[in-house]
Amino acid sequence: xxxxxxxxxxxxxxxxxxxxxxxxxxxxxxxxxxxxxxxxxxxxxxxxxxxxxxxxxxxxxxxxxxxxxxxxxxxxxxxxxxxxxxxxxxxxxxxxxxxxxxxxxxxxxxxxxxxxxxxxxxxxxxxxxxxxxxxxxxxxxxxxxxxxxxxxxxxxxxxxxxxxxxxxxxxxxxxxxxxxxxxxxxxxxxxxxxxxxxxxxxxxxxxxxx
Amino acid sequence: xxxxxxxxxxxxxxxxxxxxxxxxxxxxxxxxxxxxxxxxxxxxxxxxxxxxxxxxxxxxxxxxxxxxxxxxxxxxxxxxxxxxxxxxxxxxxxxxxxxxxxxxxxxxxxxxxxxxxxxxxxxxxxxxxxxxxxxxxxxxxxxxxxxxxxxxxxxxxxxxxxxxxxxxxxxxxxxxxxxxxxxxxxxxxxxxxxxxxxxxxxxxxxxxxx
Numbered sequence: 001x002x003x004x005x006x007x008x009x010x011x012x013x014x015x016x017x018x019x020x021x022x023x024x025x026x027x028x029x030x031x032x033x034x035x036x037x038x039x040x041x042x043x044x045x046x047x048x049x050x051x052x053x054x055x056x057x058x059x060x061x062x063x064x065x066x067x068x069x070x071x072x073x074x075x076x077x078x079x080x081x082x083x084x085x086x087x088x089x090x091x092x093x094x095x096x097x098x099x100x101x102x103x104x105x106x107x108x109x110x111x112x113x114x115x116x117x118x119x120x121x122x123x124x125x126x127x128x129x130x131x132x133x134x135x136x137x138x139x140x141x142x143x144x145x146x147x148x149x150x151x152x153x154x155x156x157x158x159x160x161x162x163x164x165x166x167x168x169x170x171x172x173x174x175x176x177x178x179x180x181x182x183x184x185x186x187x188x189x190x191x192x193x194x195x196x197x198x199x200x201x202x203x204x205x206x207x208x209x210x
Numbered sequence: 211x212x213x214x215x216x217x218x219x220x221x222x223x224x225x226x227x228x229x230x231x232x233x234x235x236x237x238x239x240x241x242x243x244x245x246x247x248x249x250x251x252x253x254x255x256x257x258x259x260x261x262x263x264x265x266x267x268x269x270x271x272x273x274x275x276x277x278x279x280x281x282x283x284x285x286x287x288x289x290x291x292x293x294x295x296x297x298x299x300x301x302x303x304x305x306x307x308x309x310x311x312x313x314x315x316x317x318x319x320x321x322x323x324x325x326x327x328x329x330x331x332x333x334x335x336x337x338x339x340x341x342x343x344x345x346x347x348x349x350x351x352x353x354x355x356x357x358x359x360x361x362x363x364x365x366x367x368x369x370x371x372x373x374x375x376x377x378x379x380x381x382x383x384x385x386x387x388x389x390x391x392x393x394x395x396x397x398x399x400x401x402x403x404x405x406x407x408x409x410x411x412x413x414x415x416x417x418x419x420x
Binding site for chain 1: 228374382386387392397398415
């Protein structure tokens, strides 16, 4: 039983590996902006569910006649919400500084969507999806700390301008929900979705342990 | 500015490194059972605070005349609580199985104690401590999943018979608190304690970034 990960996120890959599952990596090649525009207005959970599904289905569409895919396909997408507004990657230092000045000392929501296609025996047989939302509370950090953090470059390429599994960990005081949803992949939700498909999570363990 | 970590826990070391701080490792050599017995009855937070302090102070006692320690010393200790009872490492497979049969589908508390001694310029000048407690909710996993998890050996050597940063992640559905406290070291609490000593967290960053 193999897991095909339809995502290029290094954080999702690292999360799966730590959880004992080495996936087959496939790049979904989805135009996320076009897919979101075609769907019309969506809230955070609706958006990440749509894009997670689009990524997983893109793999099946591309490889529909490739009976080599014998396993399950996972698509994932995440978005950060503060005051009802969704935020992606800031990309630029000044944008990252602005975000942090707005979010320090406050609580936002990280939505992670998951879509799993049961593609055992080379055919899509069933699919299930779900969204895991975790609240994230930020420390009330100083302007100097914001400048030091932005100068590392880390916040520029992550949704919400923060990580919880790297330098940003010092600036997050509290999470309510699955902490792995904050990284982009709730392993416990994935276990539960697989169970709905009749698959036992521990059967996917394939990373040698020390 | 160096951080001296008075702990042999690989999880605490990995957490600090991911947060950008490569510590100097020092083994505290504290007889935890004797220290706890000498203190008398303590609740979970009281116990982990006592042992975190004992570990940090053991380093100062050993190296009191060693002016080479120019920085801060961190001691840490953790305990898992369910139904008011404290649990350490199960060590034996049958004990780990029993713990999981008792805790699946339920919520416990992970207490992590921290003690920081300001030892800049080669002398102990001040000390601060704090406890970070996070609630942890377990999935209602099957007997077969418990057996598979225990067979990996992972739960035997960790307090509460689970990890959140490794195979156990699939079996934890929710955390309320700092997820890093579940691993044994709340980075955000450490940042706050250092601030009380007049030290800015980002000044400790010494791990090269990609």
